[in-house]
Amino acid sequence: MSTASEGTRHGLSAVLHRHPRLRLSLLIGPPMLWLGVAYLGALGALFITSLWGQDSFTGTVVREWNLDNFRILWESEVYRKIAFRTVGIAALVTAIDVLIAFPVALYMAKIASPRMRQVLVIAVLTPLWASYLVKAYAWRIMLSEDGVVSDLGGLLGIDTPGYGLVAVVITLAYLWLPFMILPIYAGLERLPDSILEASMDLGAKTGHTVRRVVVPQVFPAVIAGSIFTFSLSLGDYITVRIVGGANQMLGNVVYDNVGAANNLPFAAAVATIPVVIMLVYLGAARRTGALENV
């Protein structure tokens, strides 16, 4: 290392040390350029398109400002129905995932031995690597007329739900489960045992401790996980085509209009619905401190 370069580096380092604002802008600059300009710009461009029209035959965008797309969305009952259905599915999927993930994460974080914990973490993470499509198709096979679910259900006297909204909820809940387990597990891990001991010492029974101590502490992590499951379900169009039977969700409407009548303006208008919903959700989640747990 020559003295000259050392000197330059030292000089540069000194400059940086004395000017925190310079350090900040060097640090925040590139990410902001990438996210702020490229990503936000792309979103902006998309939503501008929703205010334009389309020559429905050739599919080229006609740059005339109008609110026709939104008017159609507002007036047609079918889009409202689809939107409510999609939000309902997303909420149900989130609820199911929380109900399953919480006990599993609690076991992993607080009760399992360290060895077991490692095994369980690997066990939970591994399915993330099996392709989404392959897993969805596996459920399609399992839910078919003479598939696994039907056979098992036969023992209990119930039939397979077949392909439909129930199947969509089951499959989506399955697919996003690891995304809910991980943040809750991380949150529980951070919870010091001493607090739990203190609660027990003060005479609280297990159920009480869980309800009054664990849950409130872990709540932001649960919300963080729910951001994933909710958002992923809101925009999904692939699972419903595989196990959803004759149904459609918001994602399908967007997808069909981007590919189909090549109607990017209308697709962009439909896309505003999940975006608005998620922005509202994120705004609410921010207050719970969940965004740091994502």
Added chain:
Amino acid sequence: MTPRHLRWPRIVAACAALTLTAACGTTSSDDKASDGGFKAPDLPMLQKLGDPEGEVNILAWPGYAEDGSTDPKVDWVTDFEKESGCQVNVKYFGTSDEAVSLMKTGEYDVVSASGDASLRLIAGGDVEPVNTDLVPNYADVFDFLKDRDWNSVDGQMYGIPHGWGANLLMYRTDEVTPAPTSWGAVFDTDSPYKGKVTAYDSPIYIADAALYLMKHEPDLGIENPYSLDQDQLDAAVDLLKDQRGLISEYWSDYLKEVQAFTTGDSVIGTTWQVIASVAKGEDVPVEAILPEEGSTGWSDTWMVSSKSDHKTCAYLWLDHIISPEANDAVAEYFGEAPANAKACDIATEGFCDEYKAADADFAAQIWYWTTPIEQCLDGRTDVKCTDYGDWTQAWTEIKG
């Protein structure tokens, strides 16, 4: 945290800056399409072949351009690459709609367009007329595939026919008795197979309902299932909304349909011959028939992009793909009737009979997928017909 009154002005400024950038983007059409009429833009046709450019980008239905990467024995691309010197890059699409939007990017040189995509590509100026003199194998193509509504405009061919197939009615022979003879079997609201009927997942399926109404409700005056005015479209939509209660699922990839028939989740519905063949090959008891009303079908056309930089390679590919050897290979692999009459001379025993390749009468009973346009395809000038955009919105409402 910065006080609120300082935050908002800056946010607005940022948004305004982004808006300006965004407004510069997004292509638009410079010439608005003519109102209510179908006009093919005036694009020049290639007059003669030059030197191969070394590359050709193909947009194809899955299975149309096999190069051995999925199955080493299935390959009609590698030979072409060696002979012509044109490196082939293939992108697959799942529906005609995808094909149309992908062609707009200008990244592809040739596309295998079905009839419900071809006219839209022509009108959008995305494809140019094809000079059939530069494609020697065109001469051997079955006559009933030439100069049709979906591949030509005013006598000018816009592509080379690839192959064709009909949308048949398939049913489980062990579950559906008596054997159906009419499309009414999938539209009957009192059907005993409620919840197990399947249909094709695309707005173009509306034409199937229109075909049924054409034969069973002549008062509606439907002459061409792709040429529907608003009242006729409404009637078809009502029929399909009633059908929705019978549907197990709408299929768009054919493996889904084979699976559904294998497990019994679907027992009756629209199909392609290849699906029936695969199912039979797996010992699933099915039968596929052409019902008494006739049926819709599809005929694919290879078209050349107007923005292509590799037109010579594109034409070389066109000639190659409908050569008897390649055309037969594709037809047998994909499961459709070949376009080249000479392909039947070398095809596997019984293949052309099974797919009725040379049967012009059978072919005549088929209403091939054509894009609905405002200008009525049946020649009516007193009304405006509904176009594909209307059909797409109707389709969303039908599925509900």
Added chain:
Amino acid sequence: MSSPLSPSATWSPGFRIVLRVVTGLALVVIYAPLLLVVVNSFNASQTFAWPPTDLTLDWWRKAADSAGAREAVKVSVEVAALATIFALVLGTMAAMALQRYRFFGRDAVSLLIILPIALPGIVTGIALNNAFRTIFGLELGFLTIVIAHATFCIVTVFNNVIARLRRMGLNLEEASADLGASTFTTFRLVTFPMMRSALLAGGLLAFALSFDEIIVTTFTAGAREQTLPIWIFNNLFRPNQAPVVNVVAVVLILLSIIPIWVSQKLAGATEGLAGR
């Protein structure tokens, strides 16, 4: 951090049994479809008829021959690696900026980082597709896929690093500066080693996210490049090829255990998966 001494004192035995059972059931449900995939990779039926009447190794042979699958895996690995690197760099920079400095729009920035992953993939996909083609004039291909993936991977790195930075505090770095080390040396010898496990955890999650991503990729990949999910999507379509997809999936699952196990070892037993 759980102390090894207390578990038995804290929870009632009944509660522990319930949790154990629930976890066991959950694992069964999680792995049942994967087991199905494994069985189906040997299923002689092209259409996955269940239960399989005949078993065969044909599909494994075909998969071994499939150049398309191998190429797709290569592309996916390359894309994921590059996207992860970008995400690591940008995520760390953003985390350091947000955790250590106060400035206008701090909250907005953290919201912005989450946005790509919080908004539905299809919205991100069509927005980026439109932007790439019309505003930036880029041709869709390898680069556009990497850019798209890095965009939503930044958040996983960001969150892990910022949590670690919060725990770390500034003391050690100040001490290092007091001892005469330059900014860069401090980063290299003090900050970076302490962040390592957070980077590893964030990077691994970013890699996994990118590797299996299908929706955004569908809109940002061009004619020439096929990532593994795209290849699977194209082949799940076709009866002759679908069973090969199962084989590829099984191989992936088996192979993936390696990086996960390795990262666990590196992170240490008490650190936990999030490295926080």
